Amino acid sequence: MFGNLLKKELKELLxxxxxxxxxxxxxxxxxxxxxxxxxxxxxxxxxxxxxxNKDNSQLGxxxxxxxxxxxxxxxxxxxxxxxxxxxxxxxxxxxxxxPRNFSTSILSGIKEQLEVIWxxxxxxxxxxxxxxxxxxxxxxxxxxITQSLLQGGYRGIDPDVLLDPFQLKEETTIRNLRVQGPPSxxxxxxxxxxxxxxxxxxxxxxxxxxxxxxxxxxEKENRTLETLLTLPVSRNHIVLSKIVASAVxxxxxxxxxxxxxxxxxxxxxxxxxxxxxxxxxxxxxxYALFGLSLFFALMAGLSxxxxxxxxxxxxxxxxxxxxxxxxxxxxxMLLTMFxxxxxxxxxxxxxxxxxxFTHPMIAMKELMLNNQSLxxxxxxxxxxxxxxxxALATRxxxxxxxxxxxxxxxxxxxxPILRLILRKFRKV
Amino acid sequence: MAVDAVIVDALVKDYGSFRALKGxxxxxxxxxxxxxxxxxxxxxxxxxxxxxxxxxxxxxxxxVFEFDVVRQGKEVRKIISYLPEDAGAxxxxxxxxxxxxxxRFFASDTVELERIVQRGIEIADLGDRIYDxxxxxxxxxxxxxxxxxxxxxxxxxxxxDEPTSGLDVINAWEVRKIIRNFAAQGHTVLLSSHNMxxxxxxxxxxxxxxxGEIVEGGTPKELKEKYNAQNIEEVFVEVVKCSATF
Numbered sequence: 180m181f182g183n184l185l186k187k188e189l190k191e192l193l194x195x196x197x198x199x200x201x202x203x204x205x206x207x208x209x210x211x212x213x214x215x216x217x218x219x220x221x222x223x224x225x226x227x228x229x230x231x232n233k234d235n236s237q238l239g240x241x242x243x244x245x246x247x248x249x250x251x252x253x254x255x256x257x258x259x260x261x262x263x264x265x266x267x268x269x270x271x272x273x274x275x276x277x278p279r280n281f282s283t284s285i286l287s288g289i290k291e292q293l294e295v296i297w298x299x300x301x302x303x304x305x306x307x308x309x310x311x312x313x314x315x316x317x318x319x320x321x322x323x324i325t326q327s328l329l330q331g332g333y334r335g336i337d338p339d340v341l342l343d344p345f346q347l348k349e350e351t352t353i354r355n356l357r358v359q360g361p362p363s364x365x366x367x368x369x370x371x372x373x374x375x376x377x378x379x380x381x382x383x384x385x386x387x388x389x390x391x392x393x394x395x396x397x398e399k400e401n402r403t404l405e406t407l408l409t410l411p412v413s414r415n416h417i418v419l420s421k422i423v424a425s426a427v428x429x430x431x432x433x434x435x436x437x438x439x440x441x442x443x444x445x446x447x448x449x450x451x452x453x454x455x456x457x458x459x460x461x462x463x464x465x466y467a468l469f470g471l472s473l474f475f476a477l478m479a480g481l482s483x484x485x486x487x488x489x490x491x492x493x494x495x496x497x498x499x500x501x502x503x504x505x506x507x508x509x510x511x512m513l514l515t516m517f518x519x520x521x522x523x524x525x526x527x528x529x530x531x532x533x534x535x536f537t538h539p540m541i542a543m544k545e546l547m548l549n550n551q552s553l554x555x556x557x558x559x560x561x562x563x564x565x566x567x568x569x570a571l572a573t574r575x576x577x578x579x580x581x582x583x584x585x586x587x588x589x590x591x592x593x594x595p596i597l598r599l600i601l602r603k604f605r606k607v
Numbered sequence: 608m609a610v611d612a613v614i615v616d617a618l619v620k621d622y623g624s625f626r627a628l629k630g631x632x633x634x635x636x637x638x639x640x641x642x643x644x645x646x647x648x649x650x651x652x653x654x655x656x657x658x659x660x661x662x663x664x665x666x667x668x669x670x671v672f673e674f675d676v677v678r679q680g681k682e683v684r685k686i687i688s689y690l691p692e693d694a695g696a697x698x699x700x701x702x703x704x705x706x707x708x709x710x711r712f713f714a715s716d717t718v719e720l721e722r723i724v725q726r727g728i729e730i731a732d733l734g735d736r737i738y739d740x741x742x743x744x745x746x747x748x749x750x751x752x753x754x755x756x757x758x759x760x761x762x763x764x765x766x767x768d769e770p771t772s773g774l775d776v777i778n779a780w781e782v783r784k785i786i787r788n789f790a791a792q793g794h795t796v797l798l799s800s801h802n803m804x805x806x807x808x809x810x811x812x813x814x815x816x817x818x819g820e821i822v823e824g825g826t827p828k829e830l831k832e833k834y835n836a837q838n839i840e841e842v843f844v845e846v847v848k849c850s851a852t853f
Contacts, residue, residue, distance in 0.1 A: 379623055401696075401697070402691055404660065406690075408755075409660065409687065410684060411681065411684045412712055579663055582662070583657070
């Protein structure tokens with residue numbers, strides 16, 4: 180008895196579509212894992228740096244020799260601009276400048292500043308993994324200087340300077356921006372202003388998508404769609420009214436959600452220096468672009484949901500159809516947490532670009548980094564995607580597919596029969 | 608001279624490899640109640656859905672008051688009203704709001720809108736329950752509301768698929784009365800049913816459909832005389848037996 184019931188339940192729940200979608204999703208996650216793993220492996224243990232040594236005396240030479248042994252130095256001249264260009268070309272991570280009076284100051288008991296200009300490739304967790312290796316070496320350098328001073332008999336130096344002979348004067352270059360401060364603070368600032376965006380976009384897509392797909396499922400289950408389709412009203416209007424109503428509902432729900440999130444995030448941004456806040460702030464045009472990006476991604480998502488809804492037989496099956504689209508939103512959300520869009524491998528870049536939900540997820544970050552062109556390209560793509568899928572949805576709603584589902588045509592059926600006949604013919 | 612409200616000519620409908628309609632032809636005249644009767648799966652709903660512009664024929668022609676259902680679907684939808692079998696209403700609306708929502712597709716101004724809604728309220732005859740939400744209605748009440756929705760706009764052709772399906776005796780009788788009253792005002796009704804006795808009392812003319820083919824047609828009286836039968840059920844059995852013999 181139980182077996183009989185179990186068999187029936189499994190038959191209802193485990194269908195070809197659900198297994199297929201999960202398989203595809205597992206493959207995508209596998210690809211993501213591979214990409215992230217390969218990025219981790221590609222981080223060299225020896226950091227690539229440029230070094231400008233303005234101090235030819237004792238400690239300047241010591242630092243120079245230290246990095247000659249522990250790092251790969253790609254530039255050793257006097258020009259910062261040339262050094263930065265060489266670093267960019269050789270995928271280096273920082274320029275270290277030893278100031279003119281480095282040795283004299285420390286030996287006189289004055290703490291010196293070592294200038295470090297970092298190159299941040301992106302704002303993802305995996306984008307700047309090489310930085311930590313250089314931070315470790317800078318700490319090792321401090322210990323080595325202390326040891327050298329102690330061995331050299333410089334015991335009269337202020338113990339505070341002896342144990343911690345220099346401080347870092349850090350600047351960070353990210354894309355075309357150069358900001359005062361360590362990369363962690365710069366990236367942290369960008370993250371604090373954009374990290375909730377992917378979650379918001381996903382919430383918005385889920386809320387609006389579930390609304391539209393449930394509405395279609397209910398129309399089919401209650402048999403109200405059939406009546407609606409025989410009324411003197413354009414079927415385009417039926418499709419558009421569903422999409423727009425769901426978009427408005429989604430926007431209202433997401434706005435309420437965001438009010439809570441703003442209050443939640445406020446305490447985390449008080450440590451950001453005003454100068455950095457100003458440099459990474461957005462203008463009116465940027466907000467307009469972000470709004471457009473969000474709107475068109477939402478429209479694209481909803482038009483996709485409406486097309487999928489045509490496969491729904493009832494309310495229950497419509498819920499299952501919403502799942503793959505939601506998963507599609509999770510892929511760019513997770514990926515952009517680990518790596519910036521621009522630092523992704525080409526194949527993943529293409530794949531992620533094709534998902535319309537990616538664009539508002541990365542828009543805020545890209546706008547802060549003055550990369551408006553990628554945001555505009557994303558808006559154009561999402562708009563084209565929306566138009567295409569609304570047209571497809573309208574076509575489906577104008578056809579009988581919406582009522583009777585897909586039926587095999589005689590042509591489709593005849594192929595296997597034809598193959599069977601040919602096989603038999605060959606045997607003969 | 609009677610005007611043809613519906614002309615169905617050599618209508619074929621395939622669902623993949625399955626042929627649901629095998630070239631059926633019939634006409635419905637203006638002002639009559641025409642019944643398409645047959646067992647479940649005979650092709651009644653498919654025929655009504657094609658006439659209502661929901662499905663496209665595989666071949667053949669269908670015209671509703673001179674409008675071609677394929678090429679002039681929009682025009683057809685303006686003059687018909689279709690009540691699907693087992694149709695539902697939007698459950699979260701009140702009965703009156705559902706009628707008003709539907710009336711807005713047909714009314715050109717608020718006066719006409721209120722006139723249509725008023726007619727809907729009268730046809731449904733649900734008393735104060737018309738102000739309650741549809742989800743609180745019994746099956747019979749929902750069906751009366753839907754029949755009212757279909758007829759309140761006074762369509763040139765009302766297409767009713769199994770209008771009394773699943774209703775108890777009293778509710779079925781009420782719905783049949785509504786249809787007869789509507790027809791008495793000179794409107795055209797095309798309905799389907801598998802209840803042969805019901806059709807006998809409601810329709811002016813009928814066509815018997817079986818396995819996607821029209822096997823017989825005429826007034827109930829003519830058919831009973833032709834087959835020397837007591838009722839249409841007996842006629843149907845005789846017709847199916849004869850067609851099987853050939």
